Amino acid sequence: MAKPRIYTTTALVLKYRNYGEADRFVTLLSRNLGQLQGFAKGVRRSTSKLTGHLELFYKVRITLAVGRNTDVVTEVQILKTLGKINNNLDTMSCALTIMELALNISTEGPGNENIYDLLDQTLNRLNITDESNVDKLLTYYQLNILFISGLSPEFKECVECGSVLKQQDQLYSAPAGGIICPKCAPKQTRSLVNLSVNAIKVLRFIGNSDVEDVEQLSVPKNVVSQINDVLNRHIDHHIDGKVRSRAFLKGIK
């Protein structure tokens, strides 16, 4: 069936780029249509009917008209603004990082439902959660988006010999995609990172838990930084495109 000339969908605003005097190109993530590009004409003028409707983190009901190159935004209704994210630098930078990951991993067309749901859920939690839970939510999101895209790191078995890991400190390899047991480690030429037994326990717990349970978890700071280091290495090695927002997130800590 041919695409209708005008279509409406519910989407999250992932990114925008200002163009010309008052226009903007918007990248959205729709649950059923995947990543979309829209051209919002005159949106930066204070008297435009679209002003303030296409900001980052917004969930919108958007109508687009099929254009020659890019579809044109004709109508927007805000469904959720998540205004509290913008009131805190830590939550905002975390939200930017998770949006950028969704931007790098999601694709055009159907098949992005799980990425959309995860992003929507994590943004909602970030909007209401305490500042101290930001790092845990980022870990939850990263582990789950890796799982959805089939790129989960292996924390239960050795990626070389397949043996079940013992409860002890281990070594992680980003190119190998998981933990390498002490027996296989000496044969490795690839760079290995230390991963404490506590960090592995936390990673397994977060990977199998609901977001509400993750928020209740009490994790020491050194474990959080170890987990983030491993996940960042994993994402950098396995996902195309640099996650630029992460540097800012690290910089403000």
Next chain:
Amino acid sequence: MNSTNNGPIERLVSELHKLPGIGPKTAQRLAYYLVRISKDDASQLADAIHTVKEKIDFCSECFDITENNPCSICASDNRDKTRICVVEEPLDIRAVEKTRSYIGTYHVLHGAISPMNDVGPDDLRIDALLKRMKLLEVEEIIIATNPNVEGEATALYIQRLLEPFKVKITRPARGLPVGGDLEYADEITLSRAMEGRQAF
């Protein structure tokens, strides 16, 4: 081969195309217009561009674009030096000045923090603002960055850095634009407008 596809006209088109908001068609139209104008007019345009590049510089205090250093606002005795309005771009100063309701000084950041576009705090003139804070007796900092995510991130970052200085930090109020329709206002603007309502 078409004679217009190479040489000086193509070069002119490609140079004009680099300007913001100028697409390939507009660049072509402008180039052909410039071909038709008199040599004197073309020289005046070229001279104006050349002069701007030669004479215009950044003000060493506020980083606005200026012909004289310091700029007329920073050099003026009539301006309130205890107030600094922090803006993203020099054009924002022109917009605030048009209101004639602000008599303090400015500080231009030349951008806003945009992590997704690789623009971090080090790419802005934030260090220069902190240096000014140490040298001057500032009472109020008005962070007038744009009311979008980048502007908010920049404002929150500056607010965090300015905490040790114990100055009054403010943001311009948000509300309904003159000439706009209430039904089209987004809910954040509308809620801020309601919060900041004043006695009639």
